Amino acid sequence: MTVKIKRELWVKVTEAAGAGGYSSAEEFIEHVLEREVAKTAAEQPDEEVARRLRGLGYID
Amino acid sequence: MLAAVAITAHYHPHAAQFAYVGPGAGFAFLGSFLTLIAGFFLSVFALLSWPFRMAWRAVRRRKGYRKALARKVIFLGLDGLDPRVTERLMAEGKLPNLARLAAEGSYTRLRTTYPALSPVAWSTFATGVSPAKHNIFDFLDRSLKSYMPRLSSARVGQPGRVLRLGRLRIPLGRTPVELRRKSTPFWKILGRQGIGCTILRVPITFPPEKFDGRLLSAMCTPDLKGTQGSFAQFTTRVERATYENGSRYPLRREGDGFTGEIEGPGDTFVEGTPRLRIPFRIERKNGAFELQVQGRRFPLGPGQYTAWLRLRFRSAIGATASGMARFLATEAGAEFSLYMTPLNIDPEHPAMPISHPPYYAAYLANVLGSYATVGMAEDTWALNEGAIDEDAFLRQAWDIYGEREAMFMNALENTRRGVVACVFDTSDRIQHMFYRRLGTAGPHAGVIEEMYGRMDALAGKAMAFADTGTALFVLSDHGFCAFRRGVNINAWLRDNGYLHLKHDGRESGSFFEGVDWKRTRAYALGLGGFYMNVKGREAEGIVEAREAGELQAEIIRRLGALRDADGSVPIRNVYATASLYRGPYLEAAPDFIVGYNEGYRCSWEGAVGKVSAEVIEDNHKAWSGDHCVDPVLVPGVLFSNRKIAAGDPGIEDLAPTALKLFGVEAPAWMEGKALL
Numbered sequence A: 001m002t003v004k005i006k007r008e009l010w011v012k013v014t015e016a017a018g019a020g021g022y023s024s025a026e027e028f029i030e031h032v033l034e035r036e037v038a039k040t041a042a043e044q045p046d047e048e049v050a051r052r053l054r055g056l057g058y059i060d
Numbered sequence B: 001m002l003a004a005v006a007i008t009a010h011y012h013p014h015a016a017q018f019a020y021v022g023p024g025a026g027f028a029f030l031g032s033f034l035t036l037i038a039g040f041f042l043s044v045f046a047l048l049s050w051p052f053r054m055a056w057r058a059v060r061r062r063k064g065y066r067k068a069l070a071r072k073v074i075f076l077g078l079d080g081l082d083p084r085v086t087e088r089l090m091a092e093g094k095l096p097n098l099a100r101l102a103a104e105g106s107y108t109r110l111r112t113t114y115p116a117l118s119p120v121a122w123s124t125f126a127t128g129v130s131p132a133k134h135n136i137f138d139f140l141d142r143s144l145k146s147y148m149p150r151l152s153s154a155r156v157g158q159p160g161r162v163l164r165l166g167r168l169r170i171p172l173g174r175t176p177v178e179l180r181r182k183s184t185p186f187w188k189i190l191g192r193q194g195i196g197c198t199i200l201r202v203p204i205t206f207p208p209e210k211f212d213g214r215l216l217s218a219m220c221t222p223d224l225k226g227t228q229g230s231f232a233q234f235t236t237r238v239e240r241a242t243y244e245n246g247s248r249y250p251l252r253r254e255g256d257g258f259t260g261e262i263e264g265p266g267d268t269f270v271e272g273t274p275r276l277r278i279p280f281r282i283e284r285k286n287g288a289f290e291l292q293v294q295g296r297r298f299p300l301g302p303g304q305y306t307a308w309l310r311l312r313f314r315s316a317i318g319a320t321a322s323g324m325a326r327f328l329a330t331e332a333g334a335e336f337s338l339y340m341t342p343l344n345i346d347p348e349h350p351a352m353p354i355s356h357p358p359y360y361a362a363y364l365a366n367v368l369g370s371y372a373t374v375g376m377a378e379d380t381w382a383l384n385e386g387a388i389d390e391d392a393f394l395r396q397a398w399d400i401y402g403e404r405e406a407m408f409m410n411a412l413e414n415t416r417r418g419v420v421a422c423v424f425d426t427s428d429r430i431q432h433m434f435y436r437r438l439g440t441a442g443p444h445a446g447v448i449e450e451m452y453g454r455m456d457a458l459a460g461k462a463m464a465f466a467d468t469g470t471a472l473f474v475l476s477d478h479g480f481c482a483f484r485r486g487v488n489i490n491a492w493l494r495d496n497g498y499l500h501l502k503h504d505g506r507e508s509g510s511f512f513e514g515v516d517w518k519r520t521r522a523y524a525l526g527l528g529g530f531y532m533n534v535k536g537r538e539a540e541g542i543v544e545a546r547e548a549g550e551l552q553a554e555i556i557r558r559l560g561a562l563r564d565a566d567g568s569v570p571i572r573n574v575y576a577t578a579s580l581y582r583g584p585y586l587e588a589a590p591d592f593i594v595g596y597n598e599g600y601r602c603s604w605e606g607a608v609g610k611v612s613a614e615v616i617e618d619n620h621k622a623w624s625g626d627h628c629v630d631p632v633l634v635p636g637v638l639f640s641n642r643k644i645a646a647g648d649p650g651i652e653d654l655a656p657t658a659l660k661l662f663g664v665e666a667p668a669w670m671e672g673k674a675l676l
Helices: A007-020 A024-040 A046-053 B033-064 B083-091 B096-104 B119-126 B186-192 B359-368 B380-382 B389-415 B426-437 B447-463 B489-495 B545-559 B651-661
Strands: B016-017 B072-078 B106-110 B141-142 B149-151 B154-156 B162-165 B169-171 B175-179 B197-200 B215-218 B233-234 B247-250 B253-255 B257-266 B275-285 B288-293 B296-300 B309-314 B320-325 B329-331 B338-339 B418-424 B470-475 B481-487 B522-524 B528-534 B569-575 B593-598 B599-602 B616-618 B636-640
Touching: A007 A024, A024 B545, A046 B149, B016 B072, B072 B447, B072 B651, B083 B096, B083 B447, B083 B636, B096 B106, B096 B447, B096 B470, B096 B636, B119 B186, B119 B651, B149 B154, B186 B418, B186 B651, B197 B329, B197 B389, B215 B359, B233 B257, B247 B257, B257 B309, B288 B309, B288 B329, B296 B329, B338 B616, B359 B389, B380 B389, B380 B426, B389 B426, B389 B447, B426 B447, B426 B481, B447 B470, B470 B651, B481 B569, B489 B522, B528 B545, B545 B569, B545 B593, B593 B599
Parallel strands: B072 B418, B072 B470, B197 B215, B197 B418, B233 B247, B481 B599
Antiparallel strands: B016 B175, B106 B636, B141 B149, B154 B175, B162 B169, B233 B338, B253 B257, B257 B275, B275 B288, B288 B296, B309 B320, B329 B338, B470 B636, B481 B616, B522 B528, B528 B593, B569 B593
16 A cells, blocks of 8 residues: 655655654654554553563563 | 655564464464465566576675775674673783783773663664664653553554454454664665675564564564563472463373473464463483473483474464473472473564564574574573572573574674674673672672673684674673662652552552552653653643653652662662653653662562552562663773774764765764764
């Protein structure tokens, strides 16, 4: 799947990515979209989150 | 007008997608008919286009090396090698290879990241940027909705659509596995220039990113169950299974032996994801014991680990997940106990991506034999929990070291030009587990010094590959300190009115169980820092953004005045993270980074969001050395066969140095500066 955006916007995106310290325009776009999606995305159950951390040496 | 820009839904530089049986790692899904057809045509195309691709690659490579200052660059990472110990042992003549490297080239202390944690520092090594630009601030980060901790470096999502057939659940989509480390590692930039890199076990490389080179994933690669490494102990001493950091399972006496079951990953093809199990038997034969599992027999010699044994877990629909483990009989008297390492993902049949290209993990196993794949492979929890003793831990750690050294040597022998980077964890794990033996008269008092000697010998082997066209760097990401007392920042926040528990309780469970968020202004999670509960950011935030600066300054001032019972100063500095770093991911960072003094660290309970009764407690675990202190106290080391020009080198400087050595200009976003 591809997403097309206006060339003018792409130029601004590229400039904003550089000014923001991102290593590419794609990384910038992903970050912006991730932040928006995270607001409504479902979270994994607490016990599952805790289970996955088991065995990490630094925490009990 | 539309730009000729396409962001493909599947293009994700940090993501890999695999069908799996979870919630742990799972099954490499046995492909469909369509996949086979597509595979056939792709193979034919690959075969026909091979000469053209090789010719193009040769042209690209020649171009890539045209401006190079070195033909080959070697990075030997010795995690946690401490400069104070290194300098002392060099002065005593006990590290002859490193001393020679320093004399003929350079040696300097290497500034580390804030906080001084391996995932943070090695991510900075890879990308040449600060944490605010690569997004790794700790082992853990938190959900802004639930305040629950999460592994900061990788996310395993939920399968997409699922077809339900009675109790069966057939995933129709793939399960995303995503690397959360952002920015771009130097090996990817070099790959674009046709400069090949072999990257072995550099932390925070799971899942592996696609690039023009080879990579084996490291720290935070899960085990087959999806955890960070859960050992198992099978023993006649328990009646029922118990689950902590490792699990204990009953061994049943049957005839002249014992029987038990190995618990594997959940079967996500079945409603409720029941655990898959493999039965086994231990039989006594002529006074010796033998492990019988899946039709094979393995001797359990006293004090000896078995080799890596492949264990295949079969799901309800017939798909299999392949794991590997090693076994050790830890007692064989009136009671019998058998230790099993975490179920490592099998590199020859990886249930999840652990290398790039995917066959590289299998190549290494075929050429060199099986090897540990889980992120933190040395089983520190088994020693903490007493499932194995110190000698067994050391044998395991050095066996893993041997596997890693074989990989490193294989890469060095097969690399005529390009980059070889390999990180060894042995130095870190042995210092974590044996720091309390330093200066004692016990049998393990010399373990750490011996380890430094072996790391020196390894450096000597790498030096043998460093001719005049090679730049060699031996580095560590941080040093080490004793960890005698743990500070529970959550308890301090409670005592000082910043954190409140429901019903005015004093203690909470893990993960902030019982915390009253409506009255809580700050909370601690993870090893390096803590957060304010900011309105509009955290789900139940109460600190207004306009008040945050004042609150932060107040907490920094008051926490810095904390004193231990004997008057000692547990915390040297509390840093406002925004004053340290600038970058797009700063919003995900802890608001404070705590610079503990030598001898202190955040407490075990505080790291997982627990509010304990006492603010400062003794650390009784075997895990007795640490580096989660003020980064000023624990710089790393940097040796090179080249003259290092920079006066105050930092770990962020290695990536631009690698680029410069191949004539590639460092991109504008990189913060490090070339050292040569």
